Structure formats: structure tokens, C-alpha cells
Amino acid sequence: MAMGKKFDSLTEIILIDYRWVFVCFFLLPISFIYNFLYYLRSEIIFRLSSAPTAHGSKVKSIQRQVRQWRETGMSTKMCTARPGWQTMSFRKPMYKKSMFQIKCNLVDILEVDTNKQTVRVEPLVNMKQLSETLGRLGWTIPIVPELDDLTVGGLVMGTGVESSSHIYGLFQHICLSYELVLADGSVTVCSKDENSDLFYAIPWSYGTLGLLTAVEIKIIPATRFIRLKYEPVKGLNEIVETFDRESKNKANHFVEGLQYSLDEAVIMTGVMVKDSEVEPGKINEIGKWYKTWFFKHVEKILKRGKDRVEYIPIVDYYHRHSRSLFWELQDIVPFGNNILFRYILGWMMPVKVSLLKLTQTEAVKKLYENNHIIQDLLVPTRTMKECIEFFDKSVKVYPLWLCPFNLPNDPGMVHPKEKEEMYIDIGVYGVPHVDNFHPVKTTRAIEDLVEKCDGFQMLYADTFRTKEEFYRMFDHKLYNTMRKRLTCESAFPEVYEKVNKNARD
Ligand SMILES: Cc1cc2nc3c(=O)[nH]c(=O)nc-3n(C[C@H](O)[C@H](O)[C@H](O)COP(=O)(O)OP(=O)(O)OC[C@H]3O[C@@H](n4cnc5c(N)ncnc54)[C@H](O)[C@@H]3O)c2cc1C
Ligand SMILES: NC(=O)C1=CN([C@@H]2O[C@H](COP(=O)(O)OP(=O)(O)OC[C@H]3O[C@@H](n4cnc5c(N)ncnc54)[C@H](OP(=O)(O)O)[C@@H]3O)[C@@H](O)[C@H]2O)C=CC1
Ligand SMILES: CC(C)=CCC[C@@H](C)[C@H]1CC[C@@]2(C)C3=C(CC[C@]12C)[C@@]1(C)CC[C@H](O)C(C)(C)[C@@H]1CC3
DSSP states (O other), X not given: OOTTOOOOSHHHHHHHHTHHHHIIIIIHHHHHHHHHHHHHHHHHHHHHTOHHHHHHHHHHHHHHHHHHHHHTTOOSOEEEOOOGGGSSSSSOBSHHHHSEEEOOOOOOEEEEETTTTEEEEOTTOBHHHHHHHHHHTTEEOSOOOSSTTOBHHHHHHSOOXXXXXXXXXXXXXXXXXXXXXXXXXXXXXXXXXXXXXXXXXXXXXXXXXXXXXXXXXXXXXXXXXXEEEEEEEESHHHHHHHHHHHHHOTTOSEEEEEEEETTEEEEEEEEEEOGGGOOGGGBOOTTSTTSOOHHHHHHHHHHHTSOEEEEEEHHHHHTTTTTTTTTTGGGTSTTTTXXXXXXXXXXXXXXOHHHHHHTOOHHHHHHHHHHOEEXXXXXXXXXXXXXXXXXXXXXXXXXXXXXXXXXXXXXXXOOOSSSOEEEEEEEEEEOOOXXXXXXXXXXXXXXXXXHHTTOEEOTTSOBOOOHHXXXXXXXXXXXXXXXHHTTOTTTSOOHHHHHBGGGBO
């Protein structure tokens, strides 16, 4: 049995140390069939163009449910009926059980308008569905958060960040308008020019201002390939300098870093290229099932110590961390990157996060609770060095995910202290390698540093902030005004009530 764990029953030992048996022979085939059927359904609906006509009646059904909630006395608050295990957040929400659940079957792409350069989608459309549909038409949304199952609704109501964010900002900054059903049952549309207060209050509001029914997102032309340059860098000062320089260079369409120790990283910069610019000998289709997991491929380049250039299909690039769930899958299927496994079963990967969540046992949950950290910390790039040094001392988890993003000074929950500024998302996912790791104390210390640096934590993961501390990290001024104006107080809980540790299991 694995060192350091104290599990008594044989079942627990089997379910943890041999979880891969269950994952490989049960969850993987189910994930594959589920994905295939979902793909087939979206494909048929998109080709028949039946979604736009059906959208109106789906919105009416949500309005009917809100009216029903009003008629039945508004005794509990509302949330969406999407089951907790289906979401990409780390934990299952507990609040759903006691709330009035609104069924939102909003899963379709409504319209691609290449003249206006927009796509209109329902909130349950996921990143894989959107990037594949747009990719075939030669377009893309400017920011494609990389995990296949992330939904537009979750990314708007929470947030999304990717390696093009140094140009485009966070997911909400590429959104042009939101359609919502409000607490009084009315439908409203908001954008920068129309109901702009509501438009700026929606991001990070976690479904507590209204029910999202459609989102209009900017699209840009996409090439089939990107040229990706991998630059191994040694020394923390050099890493920070290279990262800062490349993030500010707008000629780079994509910038990302993977840091493998306190003083070793690979900084990757990508540019969209025409087919005629692709050097055939340097094509790497990293999305193919038999390819090495992306973070392992990058690690090899670090070890070789030489710059490298590759041409990568753009959809493969967007979803480069999907097959290995960044580096989280190595703890669940330890041989997932083994060449035999990749060739024989790799085509069914990735296993669906939702199925992993659904079948997570209490023992595995405890293991993650006590021996694992999952956090995305968004801090100004000027504080990058200080933060990385602190994370090295307090958790020593590698690789670290480094992703720059521009944060405009818009009104709302999340904005820089004074003016538009370049931020970095430092993703810390894995087993801490320090003796004094304490899940609550260590995470709180990290949160304190982030707050001191004028930063924010992403709320799909655990937050151990008290309500006062949470209010200090996230600006609630506009949010509270909108909640009063739209009579949300009786209709939806506050964000904190949805994301604090007691609300999640
Ligand atoms: C087939 C298989 C499936 C697994 N599935 C899961 C799973 O679904 N969820 C899960 O959390 N772990 C999973 N693990 C990790 C497992 O619990 C053990 O951590 C792993 O077997 C290696 O532990 P070790 O003590 O032998 O070695 P080491 O890697 O040296 O472990 C050192 C310490 O870290 C702890 N640790 C290792 N991995 C993790 C982790 N992922 N999270 C928290 N602490 C960890 C160990 O318990 C131990 O105390 C799986 C492992 C295997 C082999
Ligand atoms: N690269 C990235 O940027 C990554 C981002 N993430 C995070 O994952 C989360 C997204 O996961 P996902 O599974 O898509 O979303 P979730 O189902 O987790 O939804 C997140 C929140 O959005 C609310 N919400 C979703 N749809 C609607 C809607 N139609 N109307 C009102 N509220 C809605 C949910 O409300 P309710 O509780 O009522 O259901 C919930 O509070 C985000 O928080 C994101 O930040 C995770 C990994 C990577
Ligand atoms: C901003 C960015 C890039 C975030 C990346 C976040 C990923 C690393 C997160 C998102 C969902 C996530 C929290 C998840 C898990 C690992 C880390 C993930 C993949 C796992 C699979 C770990 C194992 C757990 O038993 C369980 C299955 C519950 C979760 C599910 C969600």
C-alpha cells in the first residue's frame, strides 16, 4: 500500500492504489461513448440549424420556472439544476440540495456570424464543441481555456484564462453581450453599451445575479497551424525576465511557461502561421492519442537545454493539457504516459472529469484534502518572483503553470488596483513536497500573500478566506448595487455563500 496513507479496508486500498483498473476499464470506455454521442448530437443540431428556433422556447421554460418559484413563495434561493459532479470545479456544491433548481438545457451553438465576427452560444456549450465547430470554419474564439469540458456559462460566471490572455484578457473580456433571465422572470440583454452596469457585474458572480441563457463572443480568423517556440531558461531572474518580455511582445499570439523547479522553466511562445509557412519536417500533432503528454514533452526539451521550434495543429495546441488534465492524471493513471498504454488505450483519453468526480470515494477525497493542493493564483507580473519563491518554500509543487494575462481596469469584482496591468496566473497543482504542509494553514498563507500582492484566487478551487477577507480580495461595490437593484437578495445566494469551503464537499 502507498506510503503515508492510513486506509483500513481492502476496498479502500483497491479503490486508491488500483483506481486505474476502474478508470481504464470502466470510466474510459464510458467517457469515450459519452463524448461520441454528445459530439454526434451537437453535429446534427448544428447542421440542421434547429438550435436558434428552439432557443426561444428554452428561455421561456426558464422564465416559467422562475415564475413558479415566485408563486410558490420564494422560500429558498435559486441555482441551476446542473448536478455538482458534472462541473469542472474541484468540489461538489452542497447548496444545490436545498435550493430551487432551475433546469437549463442550453447546450447549443446558436449562430456563427463571420461578417460581424461573433458567435452566439448557449451557456452549456463546451470548449471542445466550440473550438472544433469554429475550427472547421476557419475561425476561433480568441481565448480557448484548454480543458474540453469547460462550459461558456461557467467561464463567464467564473473566469477563464489561456495563453492568448496576454492580448485578450480573461474570458469575460472577449464576451460582447449576455442574455439573462432575472429574478423577476424577465429576459434582459446587456453589453458595454446597453445595461453596462449589469454587463460588468456578471463576471465572477457565479450565477447570483441571474440565469444566463446566451452569450455573444468575439471570433477571430484562425490558421490551421501555430509555430511554437520552446525556450528552456535557467535561473529564476532569467525566467521572470524572459516571461515578462515575451508577455509584453504582442507579436506573440500565445505565451505560456512550465516551471519544473525553482530555477528551471520552459517559456513557450506561439504564432499563428499560414499553411505555406509550415516546415513539414517540424510538424508535431500533439493531440494524437499516442503522443507523449504535453508537459512531459516540454520537460524533455528542458533536459536537452536547446531552443526548439514545432508546428502544431491549432486545435491540438488549444487542448494540449486536456489528455493529462495538466499533470493531475499521473496520480490517477500512473502509467498513462507509457508508450504501450498510449498506443493501446490512449485513443479513449481523456477520462471525463465529471465521471472521476462522480466515482470519487471518501478515501480519495481525504487524500486530496490532506496531501494535495490545487490553486490558480492571479497576481501582477511584477510580483511573480516573490510569489514563486513563496510557493517553493510553502509547497514545492512542480511543474507550475505560468500564464500571463492583461487585466483592464473595468468596473466589477476583479480589476487591478489602479490601472490596466499585466498579470500572471500561477497554477499550483499536485502533491506538496515539504514537511510542514497543512491544507488550511498553507493555503491561507498563500491567499494572504496573493491579497497583499493585489491578486485574486480562482474560485473553482478551495478558498479558505473568511467573508471579510473575501470582500477585501474581490470588489463587491458594483455587485452589491446590482443585487439590490435586481432584487437578487431573496433570489440568489451571495458568491461567498457558493464558494466558501462549507458550501462545498
Ligand atoms: C493506480 C493508481 C491510481 C491512483 N488514483 C488516485 C486517485 O484517484 N486519487 C488520488 O488522490 N491518488 C491516486 N493515486 C495515488 C495513490 O494514492 C498513491 O499516492 C500512489 O500509489 C503513490 O504513493 P506512494 O506513497 O507509493 O509514493 P509517493 O508518490 O512517494 O507518495 C508520497 C506521498 O504523497 C501522497 N500522494 C501521492 N499521490 C497523491 C495524490 N494524488 N494526492 C495526494 N497525495 C498523494 C502519498 O499518499 C504519500 O503520502 C493513485 C495511484 C495509483 C497507483
Ligand atoms: N483555463 C481555465 O480558465 C480554467 C477555468 N476553470 C474554472 O472552472 C469553472 C467552469 O467550470 P464549468 O463546469 O464550466 O462551470 P460550473 O458548472 O462549475 O459553473 C460555475 C458557476 O457558474 C454558474 N453558472 C453556470 N452556468 C450558468 C447559467 N447558465 N446561469 C447562471 N449561472 C451559471 C454556476 O452556478 P450554479 O452553482 O447555480 O450551477 C456556478 O456557480 C470556472 O469557475 C472556471 O474559472 C477550471 C479549469 C480551467
Ligand atoms: C486555470 C486553469 C488552467 C486551471 C486548471 C485546473 C485543473 C488542473 C483542475 C480543474 C478541475 C480539477 C480541479 C479536477 C481534478 C484535478 C485538477 C483539475 C483538473 C481532479 C481530477 C483530481 C482528482 C479528484 O479525485 C477529482 C476527480 C475530484 C478532481 C476533479 C476536478
